[in-house]
Amino acid sequence: MKAIVKTKEGYDQIEYMDVEEPQTYGDKVKIKVAYAGICGLDIHTFKGDYASNKPPVILGHEFSGVVAEVGPDVKNFKVGDHVTSETTFETCGTCLYCKQKDYNLCDHRKGLGTQADGGFAEYVLSREESVHHVPDNVSLKSAALTEPLACCVHGLLEKTTITEEDTVLILGPGTMGLLCAQVALAVGAKVMITGITKDKKRLDIAEKMGVHRAINVETENLEEVVSEQTKTLGPTLVVDCSGYMPAVNQALRLVQKKGTVVQIGMFSEHENLMDQDAIIQREITYIGSRTQKPSSWDLSLKLMKEGKVNPEAIITQEIELKDFKEGLKRLMEGDEVKTVIKF
Ligand SMILES: [Zn+2]
Numbered sequence: 001m002k003a004i005v006k007t008k009e010g011y012d013q014i015e016y017m018d019v020e021e022p023q024t025y026g027d028k029v030k031i032k033v034a035y036a037g038i039c040g041l042d043i044h045t046f047k048g049d050y051a052s053n054k055p056p057v058i059l060g061h062e063f064s065g066v067v068a069e070v071g072p073d074v075k076n077f078k079v080g081d082h083v084t085s086e087t088t089f090e091t092c093g094t095c096l097y098c099k100q101k102d103y104n105l106c107d108h109r110k111g112l113g114t115q116a117d118g119g120f121a122e123y124v125l126s127r128e129e130s131v132h133h134v135p136d137n138v139s140l141k142s143a144a145l146t147e148p149l150a151c152c153v154h155g156l157l158e159k160t161t162i163t164e165e166d167t168v169l170i171l172g173p174g175t176m177g178l179l180c181a182q183v184a185l186a187v188g189a190k191v192m193i194t195g196i197t198k199d200k201k202r203l204d205i206a207e208k209m210g211v212h213r214a215i216n217v218e219t220e221n222l223e224e225v226v227s228e229q230t231k232t233l234g235p236t237l238v239v240d241c242s243g244y245m246p247a248v249n250q251a252l253r254l255v256q257k258k259g260t261v262v263q264i265g266m267f268s269e270h271e272n273l274m275d276q277d278a279i280i281q282r283e284i285t286y287i288g289s290r291t292q293k294p295s296s297w298d299l300s301l302k303l304m305k306e307g308k309v310n311p312e313a314i315i316t317q318e319i320e321l322k323d324f325k326e327g328l329k330r331l332m333e334g335d336e337v338k339t340v341i342k343f
């Protein structure tokens with residue numbers, strides 16, 4: 001079968017090539033991939049600065065498809081089922097975090113598309129525990145984005161809570177920012193999202209999705225707009241999806257006193273100069289949120305089933321597997337919001 005493989009560490013080293021089709025065994029479900037999302041992480045993989053990759057490995061950690069075959073120990077899936085899968089392929093099963101199904105925190109976790117073969121291929125194997133049925137009324141295209149949606153659900157609905165009383169400011173209108181906006185809108189919160197002039201397409205999509213205010217921080221004064229939108233109090237919750245420290249520091253002074261800042265965006269440096277004084281003086285709760293866990297997937301699929309979120313709305317490009325690099329290039333240039341590979 002054809003696959004996109006990171007063959008070696010370093011810059012690029014990504015090839016569209018023939019590989020062996022995986023064989024089912026034990027609790028493994030073999031999925032014929034229908035759609036797979038290209039993610040910001042794939043850009044880091046291309047640049048060779050993402051250390052978690054263990055090449056040679058088939059990339060792709062966001063996908064949906066149809067069950068093609070099941071291993072002898074699989075109980076809840078049959079050939080033809082529409083599914084999507086968590087990226088957890090292997091965990092130690094015994095650590096404190098595994099016992100609580102916080103697989104995202106297990107030190108021995110192996111993920112699809114990073115340490116185990118992922119979904120940029122005609123077929124992918126996943127363990128039964130990680131596979132989820134896609135509800136009948138949810139498209140496979142939307143279901144391919146369950147992984148990034150689950151990251152947002154984890155940050156907004158599991159690491160903290162939001163209600164319709166909340167005013168939420170989201171920094172960064174990429175995939176994560178837009179999906180966080182959908183989740184916040186789904187619970188009835190008032191939502192603002194920031195971007196720059198280059199993000200016009202993204203901010204337009206945000207407006208179409210129903211955010212209350214899309215703010216171009218290059219042409220508008222963020223503080224003024226936020227103050228006006230929140231009757232001078234500031235948002236109760238800020239979600240950073242930018243990984244840009246100056247924006248986070250600005251947010252620490254903008255958020256309401258006793259408010260919450262959820263950090264989802266990854267920084268390019270491990271250590272950054274943060275305004276801790278703002279956290280102390282204003283009694284801010286600063287929360288880190290790392291990827292997602294099984295419960296975030298159940299919640300995400302429920303939100304999609306109920307029609308409260310629609311990940312498809314952020315897809316602006318559909319490509320074929322063989323055109324992966326071309327698609328990635330356009331993503332890097334910032335011309336697209338979300339790209340999916342259609343099989
Ligand atoms: Zn991703």
Ligand SMILES: [Zn+2]
Nearest residue numbers: 092095098106
């Ligand atoms: Zn573990």
